[in-house]
Amino acid sequence: xxxxxxxxxxxxxxxxxxxxxxxxxxxxxxxxxxxxxxxxxxxxxxxxxxxxxxxxxxxxxxxxxxxxxxxxxxxxxxxxxxxxxxxxxxxxxxxxxxxxxxxxxxxxxxxxxxxxxxxxxxxxxxxxxxxxxxxxxxxxxxxxxxxxxxxxxxxxxxxxxxxxxxxxxxxxxxxxxxxxxxxxxxxxxxxxxxxxxxxxxxxxxxxxxxxxxxxxxxxxxxxxxxxxxxxxxxxxxxxxxxxxxxxxxxxxxxxxxxxxxxxxxxxxxxxxxxxxxxxxxxxxxxxxxxxxxxxxxxxxxxxxxxxxxxxxxxxxxxxxxxxxxxxxxxxxxxxxxxxxxxxxxxxxxxxxxxxxxxxxxxxxxxxxxxxxxxxxxxxxxxxxxxxxxxxxxxxxxxxxxxxxxxxxxxxxxxxxxxxxxxxxxxxxxxxxxxxxxx
Numbered sequence: 058x059x060x061x062x063x064x065x066x067x068x069x070x071x072x073x074x075x076x077x078x079x080x081x082x083x084x085x086x087x088x089x090x091x092x093x094x095x096x097x098x099x100x101x102x103x104x105x106x107x108x109x110x111x112x113x114x115x116x117x118x119x120x121x122x123x124x125x126x127x128x129x130x131x132x133x134x135x136x137x138x139x140x141x142x143x144x145x146x147x148x149x150x151x152x153x154x155x156x157x158x159x160x161x162x163x164x165x166x167x168x169x170x171x172x173x174x175x176x177x178x179x180x181x182x183x184x185x186x187x188x189x190x191x192x193x194x195x196x197x198x199x200x201x202x203x204x205x206x207x208x209x210x211x212x213x214x215x216x217x218x219x220x221x222x223x224x225x226x227x228x229x230x231x232x233x234x235x236x237x238x239x240x241x242x243x244x245x246x247x248x249x250x251x252x253x254x255x256x257x258x259x260x261x262x263x264x265x266x267x268x269x270x271x272x273x274x275x276x277x278x279x280x281x282x283x284x285x286x287x288x289x290x291x292x293x294x295x296x297x298x299x300x301x302x303x304x305x306x307x308x309x310x311x312x313x314x315x316x317x318x319x320x321x322x323x324x325x326x327x328x329x330x331x332x333x334x335x336x337x338x339x340x341x342x343x344x345x346x347x348x349x350x351x352x353x354x355x356x357x358x359x360x361x362x363x364x365x366x367x368x369x370x371x372x373x374x375x376x377x378x379x380x381x382x383x384x385x386x387x388x389x390x391x392x393x394x395x396x397x398x399x400x401x402x403x404x405x406x407x408x409x410x411x412x413x414x415x416x417x418x419x420x421x422x423x424x425x426x427x428x429x430x431x432x433x434x435x436x437x438x439x440x441x442x443x444x445x446x447x448x449x450x451x452x453x454x455x456x457x458x459x460x461x462x463x464x465x466x467x468x469x470x471x472x473x474x475x476x477x478x479x480x481x482x483x484x485x486x487x488x489x490x491x492x493x494x495x
Contacts, residue, residue, distance in 0.1 A: 062095055064148065065159040070095050071102040072132040072160070078107070079131070084394035102147065106138040107393035108201055108226050113138035115198035119188055120177045129170045132161055136178055141189065154178040201226055205401040206386070213437040217464055221435060221484070224465040229391040230481055231269040234286040234318075235262040236351055238325050245283060248276035259480045261295065262325075263288040281351040286318045287391070289463055289482030290433075294322035296459060296489055297376050297429040305329055307375035312362040312418055315340030317347040319380060324353040328376075331355040334362050363410075363417050373423040381411040383432035383439045387465055387484025408438050415447050419454070419492070427457070428490045433483060435462060440486030447490075459489035 070091055077087040084103060091099050106113070113134040117124070124130050136157035140150050148156075157178060161171040181188060192198040196207050200222045210218040233256070235242045242262055249256050252274070255267035265288065272278050272285060301307055306329040311320045314333035323331050335341050338359040348355055360368035362379075384403055385395045415430060422428055430447075432439045440462050448454055465484035 062098060063159075064152065064156040065163060067095060067098045067102055068132065068135060068153075068157055068160040069164055070099045071106060072128065072135045072164075074099065074103045075106060075110075075131040075135055076127060078394045078397055079127075081398060083398065085392070102135070102139065104228070104393055105142065105147065106135045107397065109138035109142055110134065110397060111195075111197040111201035111203075112141055112192060112199070115192040115195045116141060116181060116188055117177070119191055120180060121173070125170065125173060128164060129161065129174065132157060132164070133174050133177055136174070137181065140178070140181065141185075150182055154182065202389075202396050203399075206396060206399075209401070209404075209436060214435070214462075214464070220466070221464050225389045225396075225484075226393075227390050229287070229388075229483065231266040231285065232259075232287040232291075232482070233264040233266065233275070234284045234291050234322060234325075235264060236282055236284065236321075236325050237262055239280070239352070240277065240282045245277065248282075252276045259288045259482075261291060263291050263480075265481055279350070284318060284321060284347070284351065286322070287388075287483045288480055289387075289485045290318060291322060292460065292463075292485070292487060293319050293378060293380065293429060293431055294326040294328075296487060297378055297427060298323065298326050298328060301376060301427060302425075303329075303375050308332070308372070310334070310374045310377045310418070310421065312377060312379045312414065313381060314357075315344055317344035319378060320344060320355055321347055321351050321353055323378065324348075324355060325351075332374075333357045334360050334368065336361045363414050365417065365421060369421060373426070374421055375423055375426050377418055377422055377426070377428040379414055379418060379428060379430050381414055381430065381432050381439075383407055383411065383434040384436060385433050386439075387433040387435045387463075387486075390465060391483060404436055404438050408443060411439060411443055412446065415443075416450075419451060422492050424453075424492050424494045426492050428492070429459075430486075430488045430490060432486045434486060435464065435484040437462070440488075444488040444490075453493045455491045455493060457489040457491050460485075460487045462486050 074084060074087050078084050088096060088100050116137045117134050136153055139146060140153050158171055158175045161174045197204050200207055202222060210221055214221060235245045256264045259265050275283060277283055305327055308330045309323055309328045311331055311333045314320045315335040320331055320333040333344055333355050341357050341359045344357050358368050384399050384407055389395045434440060448456060463485045
């Protein structure tokens with residue numbers, strides 16, 4: 058019989074995750090290095106800390122004018138984020154205080170540091186209502202996003218910025234894509250119900266689970282019936298292929314393909330041949346693994362899409378999917394650390410990469426062919442403004458009917474929030490461009 062992991066150990070590890078994120082490291086990579094027995098609990102706590110970090114830091118400043126050492130500050134802010142949540146806290150407040158103090162004692166800090174953590178947390182419990190009111194006027198504390206991020210959303214989406222921030226602070230559901238080459242959505246739903254899992258169909262081959270489960274619990278996963286993919290990401294393949302005259306024999310380029318979800322969907326949706334590129338050889342291995350599980354063939358190349366001379370054979374493509382590198386500002390409910398990792402200057406730097414890829418790949422497309430430009434960003438600089446600039450410089454490009462900016466949203470109380478779209482999905486931008494015939 059295994060002994061339950063003490064909460065103080067989980068809090069120590071969670072504080073270290075916060076320190077690593079503050080040092081610029083991705084939480085996904087950091088969590089992979091957490092001790093296996095600790096990882097599930099630490100991941101759950103770290104996700105909640107990232108979603109409440111703005112408020113926690115504001116509370117810490119209200120409780121102590123001088124910041125303690127970084128390790129102590131990370132532990133204190135982690136505890137405050139978990140205690141000061143609007144949702145049900147993962148543990149009773151006094152349990153969290155007791156275990157945070159124990160964590161401070163055991164992480165090699167001075168007795169004074171443990172006393173400091175204890176004093177701050179107990180003062181918060183005594184003065185909670187006042188302190189929460191004091192920090193409520195701070196936009197970063199209220200919305201748990203950096204100030205520059207909030208301000209940019211206010212400019213880009215003046216009617217929806219609050220709804221975007223609310224949606225971004227929710228927990229993302231587990232979205233699935235049914236492989237229609239292996240089974241039907243109806244057949245999969247029957248097996249899902251038989252396995253005791255609740256799910257909702259969301260158009261096309263998308264299913265959203267009521268609660269996330271390990272993939273080996275999903276019926277037919279190992280047999281290639283289904284893949285994990287957000288419903289918003291599942292729009293790419295049908296947008297690119299629907300109505301394309303040569304869809305069944307089309308040679309499609311997936312220019313930034315890893316981990317291979319859209320590559321697989323293109324093949325499931327009937328693309329004749331797909332060439333999938335990614336600049337990282339290790340990420341290409343994930344493409345190979347995903348395609349092998351699904352029983353799908355594709356040409357996978359470890360190459361830079363922006364340097365065709367190193368990989369292109371000169372044959373024009375019928376269609377190109379450019380899922381361009383971006384800030385990932387549309388998927389922060391799934392990756393809540395992104396908001397704290399990004400800097401405002403990243404937007405222009407990434408927009409330059411996107412523009413370079415667009416201009417480089419456009420000549421590789423046949424006349425009459427299509428290029429679908431997409432990003433998982435809600436910032437206009439990476440979406441509508443990027444496409445507007447491209448169209449201004451490429452008179453042979455026609456913008457076809459496509460969604461544009463899709464706001465991140467969630468299902469709550471029997472309705473989708475915000476109400477301007479259907480379903481539960483992350484934030485994306487889609488623009489379908491067609492090359493004029495000569």
